[in-house]
Amino acid sequence: MQTADELLRAHGLRVTRPRLAVLDVLAGGGHLEVDEIARQVRLRLDSVSTQAIYDVLGALSRAGLARRLEPAGSPARFEARVADNHHHVVCRGCGEVADIDCVVGQAPCLDPTNASGYEVDEAEVTFWGLCPGCQSRRVNDH
Ligand SMILES: [Zn+2]
Ligand SMILES: [Zn+2]
Ligand SMILES: [Zn+2]
Secondary structure, three states: OOOHHHHHHHOOOOOOHHHHHHHHHHHOOOOEEHHHHHHHHHHHOOOOOHHHHHHHHHHHHHOOOOEEEOOOOOOOEEEOOOOOOOEEEEEOOOOOEEEEOOOOOOOOOOOOOOOOOOOOOOOOOEEEEOOHHHHHHHHHHO
């Protein structure tokens, strides 16, 4: 297992306390909004500006250590599960996001019949529906 320090260095990033803290928060799993990441980072470090958190998330995403997703109509979320080309299902009711394993595994998992001459390397697949909680709320409302 690589430590977070080694992980940062292996991806050409300088080791800083905010970067370590953000990695640690993301390692907890899930798809976190920036506000939530900032809240959890501030439990670990004294004062970190929200702008600094955005900067760290940008650097981690560019280095391939974090994945950014931005479902239509929701703020951006970040996760530590990278490089497996998994997809997301988003709840139309509450905005909750869950992972869906890609059946194919490698990008692009869909091949367009006509790519207009483009060399396609990714298909962004987002499933939409109602999470279990919202389904039972819907039933109870009746
Ligand atoms: Zn829901
Ligand atoms: Zn995910
Ligand atoms: Zn797929």
